[in-house]
Amino acid sequence: MTAWSKLLIATTRLIDLHDSAHEPGSPFVQVSQEGRRGLRDGYWLDLGCLLLDYLLDLDFATNSAFVSQTRCLEALREHYPRLAPDDLSFVINLLATPSELHLRDEGEGGGRERRGTKRTALVEKQGQTGQVRLTASGRQAVTLASSVEDLLYSEYDAAKVLAALARGDFGRVPDITNQILLAIRGLTQELRRVRENPTREGKLSILLDNERHYHNALSSIQRTLLDARTQLATPVLMTRFERWSEDQEEDWDLRMLSSAIGRVLNAIENLSRRLSELIADIAEGRIQSMGVIDFSDLASRLLSAPARPQLALPLVDRIMPFFQALAFPRAMPLVPLLESRRAEASPVTLVFEEAADAHAEQTRLSRFLAARGTALRERVARAPLSLPEALEEGWHRVDDGDCLPQLINTFVDTGLLAESLVVGVEYRPFRLTLEDGRVIDGPVTPTLRRVEPAPANP
Numbered sequence: 073m074t075a076w077s078k079l080l081i082a083t084t085r086l087i088d089l090h091d092s093a094h095e096p097g098s099p100f101v102q103v104s105q106e107g108r109r110g111l112r113d114g115y116w117l118d119l120g121c122l123l124l125d126y127l128l129d130l131d132f133a134t135n136s137a138f139v140s141q142t143r144c145l146e147a148l149r150e151h152y153p154r155l156a157p158d159d160l161s162f163v164i165n166l167l168a169t170p171s172e173l174h175l176r177d178e179g180e181g182g183g184r185e186r187r188g189t190k191r192t193a194l195v196e197k198q199g200q201t202g203q204v205r206l207t208a209s210g211r212q213a214v215t216l217a218s219s220v221e222d223l224l225y226s227e228y229d230a231a232k233v234l235a236a237l238a239r240g241d242f243g244r245v246p247d248i249t250n251q252i253l254l255a256i257r258g259l260t261q262e263l264r265r266v267r268e269n270p271t272r273e274g275k276l277s278i279l280l281d282n283e284r285h286y287h288n289a290l291s292s293i294q295r296t297l298l299d300a301r302t303q304l305a306t307p308v309l310m311t312r313f314e315r316w317s318e319d320q321e322e323d324w325d326l327r328m329l330s331s332a333i334g335r336v337l338n339a340i341e342n343l344s345r346r347l348s349e350l351i352a353d354i355a356e357g358r359i360q361s362m363g364v365i366d367f368s369d370l371a372s373r374l375l376s377a378p379a380r381p382q383l384a385l386p387l388v389d390r391i392m393p394f395f396q397a398l399a400f401p402r403a404m405p406l407v408p409l410l411e412s413r414r415a416e417a418s419p420v421t422l423v424f425e426e427a428a429d430a431h432a433e434q435t436r437l438s439r440f441l442a443a444r445g446t447a448l449r450e451r452v453a454r455a456p457l458s459l460p461e462a463l464e465e466g467w468h469r470v471d472d473g474d475c476l477p478q479l480i481n482t483f484v485d486t487g488l489l490a491e492s493l494v495v496g497v498e499y500r501p502f503r504l505t506l507e508d509g510r511v512i513d514g515p516v517t518p519t520l521r522r523v524e525p526a527p528a529n530p
Contacts, residue, residue: 301334
């Protein structure tokens, strides 16, 4: 996993929160998987990250001078030999176009005030020549991506504790020790995951290769912090700390610094023990990789060659239902129709809070049924009506605006229109583009039909 991958993993859900259209105060707190657009193969993202890394190298070499797109194209073709110039131009234009970011910050009155910024362009492009270079935001992004916390480099952070004590900046000591703790706990969690899941052969090999370096880094950090804790007990430093604490608004105690250093030392002992146990288990053969099980392939092989009775009978006893006459419907074809999410080009939410309205008649669903209900019943009475046909005929448009969610709701709950209606599911996908640019698609096509009452027995 690259540094860019770790940065994106850490920030993706924050971007989802920024783009969320959830209404404040809404009781609908359940979330679903975000539907992301794009090719879903990482091609454009990889081009952008490679371009930013290359521009940072040139930024140091050329002292932040503009470079031609031809040089960038030649550099990226080392990774993608058939890279088209238009693909690079698209990536540059996208990274050079700012996008507004809405934030909230501490205001003068103490509240959280809304702010916005458009300083989000990562690349600066000359209008005449098309040459490019990193912006300040782009340079900061590449620096953040490359500054991934790693225990192998935390020994330099431990030296910062001694520097802070020497300068009398005692308030920085807890922050520095917390940074070291984050790196130690990160590696400790990796060791725990490797022991619980030995199939992570790549991470296991990295731990084996860096075992000596990890032990050296832990020893160096431990010696540095023990030296710092010894200095805390000297009369000179205690006198300096007392004078410093008198000028601070918060109450500080020398034991706070000693406790912060002690937490790191305890974490070092715990990590060193776990690392030694893992290496010993590997040496004695107690950790073996079993590989990843492909359950689809396993199921197909069980159909072609049934398992032995000694294995099949206990398996059937544990997973089979108590009564085999029970039947459960398959809900997956209807899941895309039941997802409640806000369309990007529509200001209308797919859910509503009926309790917040003064009267039920004021809800959009009630207005939609009042305006379209009678005509929809007559239309379905003449012939079955599928969801693509309903969209093409414009049943989602009413006088006061767009009612696409309410139209879909009638296909889910047919009782809103009439008790004699049912939904038939045809296993053919559909894809329809509306006038405002929204794209409605689904793996199946639901259709409203009218069920004729059965004739009475004579």
